[in-house]
Amino acid sequence: MGNLKLMLSQSFFQVDLLTILRQNGITTFVDLIVKAGLEETFSENRPLIVLAPTNEAFAAIDPAILATITNDVDLLRDILTYHLVLFRQPFSIVSAILHELVLPTAQRGLVRFNVYRQKGSSFATKEIATANGALLLKAIPAGEKIVYVIDRVLNPKALLPNNDLINFLKNNKDFSIFLRIYETLNITQNPLSVFPKTIFAPTNAAFKALPPGVLDSLFANPRELVVLLNTHISSGTFYAAGLTDGPLTVFSGATVDVDVSPSGITVGKAKIIRSDITVFEGVIHVVASLVQAGPTYIKRQFY
CATH class of the missing domain: 2.30.180.10 (FAS1 domain)
Structure with missing residues (x-):
C-alpha cells in the first residue's frame, strides 16, 4: 500500500484493465468477465475500485457451486459486478479509512472495508486492509481505477439487511x-x-x-x-x-x-x-x- 503515491503520477491514462489483470496473473477473474460479457463495464475509463480475486480464490470454491455460478449468466454478472466498487478517488481509499467504511458497488450492493493500524486493543500492529474480511493483498494502478487483489471471492448478499x-x-x-x-x-x-x-x-x-x-x-x-x-x-x-x-x-x-x-x-x-x-x-x-x-x-x- 505504501507505494501508491509513487504509482499515482503514472496512472491517469487510458489503460486496458483486462490486460493489466492478466499481466498480474488474475486470469480466472478476467475469463469470467469475458464469459459474462462485462468487458465494457470493467473497462470504463472512470474512477473505480476493482476487487480482483486471485485464481486460487476461485479454485477454493466448491466445484459444484462454481459450476452453478458460471452456468448462470445473471448470477455470474451479479457476483462479478459486486467486485466493482464506486468511489471517485480510489487511490485514497485505504488512507482515508479510520477503521471502517461501507461503499456501494456496481451491483448495487454494499461492501465493507476495514483497516487495522494501531498496536494494542487487538488491532494489527501494521496496516492491514480487508474487504468483507478478504485481505487486500496488493494494489495495482490501472488508469483512473485501482485494483486490489483479494484472497477470496466476495458474496453479494453479505451486507443485505436480511443477512443478519x-x-x-x-x-x-x-x-x-x-x-x-x-x-x-x-x-x-x-x-x-x-x-x-x-x-x-x-x-x-x-x-x-x-x-x-x-x-x-x-x-x-x-x-x-x-x-x-x-x-x-x-x-x-x-x-x-x-x-x-x-x-x-x-x-x-x-x-x-x-x-x-x-x-x-x-x-x-x-x-x-x-x-x-x-x-x-x-x-x-x-x-x-x-x-x-x-x-x-x-x-x-x-x-
Missing part, C-alpha cells in the same frame, strides 16, 4: 442454543444502533460441554444470561486479519484475551473454528467453547 445475525442463527441448527438466548431475552432483531460489532458464536456442542445444571441455571437468571451474551460481542468489526495478541473489550465491560498463533486464534480461551462470516451488522466467528472473561466493568466498580 438472527437469521444466520435461525438458518444454522448448530446454533440453536445461542439463538435461544436471544429469544429468551426477547431480542428478535438486532438494533441498527449497535453495529458494527463482532460476535463470537458458540456452537451447541460448546454449551453442552458445560457442567451439568449450569446451562439451566443461566436460562433461569436473565441478568447472568445478558452478561454471558454480551461477553460474546465486541464493538467494531474484527475480521480474523485484524485480530492480534492482546486484550479485547466486550459488551459486558470485561476484557478477553486474544491469542494468535500458527495453530489458530483463541478469544477468551475459546478457539475460533470458523472465521469471517460477514453479516449486515458486522462479523461472526464461530467458537468451540464459551468465551471466558475477567470481571465485568459493573462488578469491578460496584460489587
Whole structure:
C-alpha cells in the first residue's frame, strides 16, 4: 500500500484493465468477465475500485457451486459486478479509512472495508486492509481505477439487511442454543444502533460441554444470561486479519484475551473454528467453547 503515491503520477491514462489483470496473473477473474460479457463495464475509463480475486480464490470454491455460478449468466454478472466498487478517488481509499467504511458497488450492493493500524486493543500492529474480511493483498494502478487483489471471492448478499445475525442463527441448527438466548431475552432483531460489532458464536456442542445444571441455571437468571451474551460481542468489526495478541473489550465491560498463533486464534480461551462470516451488522466467528472473561466493568466498580 505504501507505494501508491509513487504509482499515482503514472496512472491517469487510458489503460486496458483486462490486460493489466492478466499481466498480474488474475486470469480466472478476467475469463469470467469475458464469459459474462462485462468487458465494457470493467473497462470504463472512470474512477473505480476493482476487487480482483486471485485464481486460487476461485479454485477454493466448491466445484459444484462454481459450476452453478458460471452456468448462470445473471448470477455470474451479479457476483462479478459486486467486485466493482464506486468511489471517485480510489487511490485514497485505504488512507482515508479510520477503521471502517461501507461503499456501494456496481451491483448495487454494499461492501465493507476495514483497516487495522494501531498496536494494542487487538488491532494489527501494521496496516492491514480487508474487504468483507478478504485481505487486500496488493494494489495495482490501472488508469483512473485501482485494483486490489483479494484472497477470496466476495458474496453479494453479505451486507443485505436480511443477512443478519438472527437469521444466520435461525438458518444454522448448530446454533440453536445461542439463538435461544436471544429469544429468551426477547431480542428478535438486532438494533441498527449497535453495529458494527463482532460476535463470537458458540456452537451447541460448546454449551453442552458445560457442567451439568449450569446451562439451566443461566436460562433461569436473565441478568447472568445478558452478561454471558454480551461477553460474546465486541464493538467494531474484527475480521480474523485484524485480530492480534492482546486484550479485547466486550459488551459486558470485561476484557478477553486474544491469542494468535500458527495453530489458530483463541478469544477468551475459546478457539475460533470458523472465521469471517460477514453479516449486515458486522462479523461472526464461530467458537468451540464459551468465551471466558475477567470481571465485568459493573462488578469491578460496584460489587
